[in-house]
Amino acid sequence: MVIGLTNDDTISAIATAVGEGGIGIIRLSGDKSISIADKIFASNAGKRVINTPSHRVLYGTIIDPENNETVDEALILVMRAPRSYTCEDIVEIHCHGGPVPLQRVLAITLGEGARLAEPGEFTKRAFLNGRLDLAQAEAVIDIIRSKTDASLKAAVGNLSGRLSEQVKGLRHAVLRMIAQLEAAIDFPEEDIEEAAAADVAELIKQADLQLASLLATAQTGRILREGLATVIIGKPNVGKSSLLNALLREKRAIVTDIPGTTRDIIEEYVNIRGIPLKIIDTAGIRETADVVERIGVERAKELVGQADLILLLLDSSTPLATEDKSVLTLLSGKQALVLINKSDLPARLEVAEVEKYTAGRQVLKISVTQGMGLEQLEKEIVNMVYSGQINQGEAMFVNNVRHANALRQAQQRLADALTTIEAGMPTDCIVIDLRAAWEKLGEITGDTVGEDIIDQIFTQFCIGK
Numbered sequence: 320m321v322i323g324l325t326n327d328d329t330i331s332a333i334a335t336a337v338g339e340g341g342i343g344i345i346r347l348s349g350d351k352s353i354s355i356a357d358k359i360f361a362s363n364a365g366k367r368v369i370n371t372p373s374h375r376v377l378y379g380t381i382i383d384p385e386n387n388e389t390v391d392e393a394l395i396l397v398m399r400a401p402r403s404y405t406c407e408d409i410v411e412i413h414c415h416g417g418p419v420p421l422q423r424v425l426a427i428t429l430g431e432g433a434r435l436a437e438p439g440e441f442t443k444r445a446f447l448n449g450r451l452d453l454a455q456a457e458a459v460i461d462i463i464r465s466k467t468d469a470s471l472k473a474a475v476g477n478l479s480g481r482l483s484e485q486v487k488g489l490r491h492a493v494l495r496m497i498a499q500l501e502a503a504i505d506f507p508e509e510d511i512e513e514a515a516a517a518d519v520a521e522l523i524k525q526a527d528l529q530l531a532s533l534l535a536t537a538q539t540g541r542i543l544r545e546g547l548a549t550v551i552i553g554k555p556n557v558g559k560s561s562l563l564n565a566l567l568r569e570k571r572a573i574v575t576d577i578p579g580t581t582r583d584i585i586e587e588y589v590n591i592r593g594i595p596l597k598i599i600d601t602a603g604i605r606e607t608a609d610v611v612e613r614i615g616v617e618r619a620k621e622l623v624g625q626a627d628l629i630l631l632l633l634d635s636s637t638p639l640a641t642e643d644k645s646v647l648t649l650l651s652g653k654q655a656l657v658l659i660n661k662s663d664l665p666a667r668l669e670v671a672e673v674e675k676y677t678a679g680r681q682v683l684k685i686s687v688t689q690g691m692g693l694e695q696l697e698k699e700i701v702n703m704v705y706s707g708q709i710n711q712g713e714a715m716f717v718n719n720v721r722h723a724n725a726l727r728q729a730q731q732r733l734a735d736a737l738t739t740i741e742a743g744m745p746t747d748c749i750v751i752d753l754r755a756a757w758e759k760l761g762e763i764t765g766d767t768v769g770e771d772i773i774d775q776i777f778t779q780f781c782i783g784k
């Protein structure tokens with residue numbers, strides 16, 4: 320998509336969700352917002368939009384200028400540049416929240432010279448006009464898409480600039496290192512350059528610590544944003560679908576006592592104590608001649624490869640079968656909890672026996688139908704996600720893969736600079752590595768990032784945001 324330099328246009332879009340709602344909002348941004356609104360709005364008190372100060376509301380009706388027809392009753396909110404979300408003149412038209420009035424009012428604004436906004440264009444303007452940096456703009460979409468209170472909290476922290484501040488601090492530190500080295504180059508004495516390089520080596524180590532502690536939050540941050548990809552596996556009839564239903568607290572998947580009930584995968588989001596789980600119920604894993612079931616089994620095995628967490632179910636009422644052992648081999652290299660289900664029934668399978676095959680992974684006894692052990696299961700999941708992250712309430716999370724990658728690359732560049740120093744290479748070479756680190760960090764805040772990446776980020780937004 321080409322957006323290019325379209326900042327002169329006045330843009331318009333429906334800002335609220337489609338469908339019926341109490342009220343709905345059409346938002347205009349740009350130089351002509353106020354004059355367009357003035358033309359299509361009649362205030363009950365006889366006031367004019369063009370004379371309305373910033374952050375004031377008028378009450379009246381929207382009139383179609385084509386035929387002077389009254390379209391809807393509305394409130395008009397005026398926010399004048401630069402005191403607005405986009406730093407441009409903004410007018411919001413609050414009308415009744417139905418698709419027909421909203422589309423009609425939108426069409427009227429377009430008829431008066433506004434252009435339909437591209438996805439994310441309001442927030443893109445906020446970024447281009449310097450109200451938000453790129454990481455903050457990305458936090459806006461994370462807020463909209465947040466899945467739990469904890470995800471929301473992480474995103475709101477990023478909108479307020481918590482991550483940006485740290486990144487800016489790091490960039491500043493790298494810039495100071497470059498300045499120190501460049502100043503030393505100008506001295507004829509060799510030992511001044513060497514001393515500067517030794518100072519910078521220390522500073523790099525400090526910056527690396529800060530980067531490492533930021534990156535340590537990335538795994539949890541990604542989970543808060545995208546959900547913990549959790550796959551339930553096990554041989555047929557162990558209670559996988561029952562567990563999904565119990566965690567969801569609704570009867571989502573079909574449960575029967577017939578092995579091979581679940582054929583296709585079922586995917587749902589569930590909120591486990593603030594952690595969003597993308598939970599996937601799979602077909603029971605076994606050798607089978609049934610073509611449909613076999614495809615289901617193959618897909619279950621594939622999903623294991625992509626999962627963050629595996630919940631492997633066994634049946635307490637039967638000894639370990641060959642099928643169980645083959646399912647257990649799938650755990651290799653994965654984070655997993657092993658659950659011995661149906662522990663309400665007479666036990667034929669003990670924890671100690673199972674532990675022979677689980678390579679130190681935790682084994683819990685549960686009964687889905689009796690609700691036994693489910694609380695502990697939820698606690699263990701939370702522990703796994705937050706492990707090592709103390710003080711999570713106030714913590715800042717790198718919740719975005721793009722940011723984590725840029726941080727990792729910056730860290731690599733700093734490591735390169737350190738190697739360069741230790742090899743006694745010329746100061747110019749150190750500066751090249753440091754500059755690369757500085758640029759990588761700038762990609763997070765959008766200070767050093769190409770238009771293609773910017774476009775790619777904002778086109779993921781919804782229209783009207």
Ligand SMILES: Nc1nc2c(c(=O)[nH]1)N(C=O)[C@@H](CNc1ccc(C(=O)N[C@@H](CCC(=O)O)C(=O)O)cc1)CN2
Pocket residue numbers: 374398401402403404411
């Ligand atoms: N109706 C409505 N609700 C909304 C938004 C909106 O645009 N419209 N927002 C966005 O989508 C969010 C709020 N974001 C906003 C950010 C800045 C300004 C603003 O006018 N800022 C000025 C004025 C500050 C002041 O007077 O204190 C400024 O910063 O200069 C408004 C909303 C969430 N709720």
Ligand SMILES: Nc1nc2c(ncn2[C@@H]2O[C@H](COP(=O)(O)OP(=O)(O)OP(=O)(O)O)[C@@H](O)[C@H]2O)c(=O)[nH]1
Pocket residue numbers: 553554555556557558559560561562573574575576577578579580581582601602603604660661662663664685686687688689
């Ligand atoms: N006694 C007892 N029965 C259970 C328990 N959990 C599930 N069941 C029963 O076990 C049977 C199979 O449950 P499902 O949830 O359909 O098992 P599944 O693993 O999804 O089975 P497939 O989809 O066929 O692979 C049902 O009759 C459940 O009611 C439990 O904790 N105790």
Ligand SMILES: [Mg+2]
Pocket residue numbers: 559560561572573580581600601602603
């Ligand atoms: Mg099932």
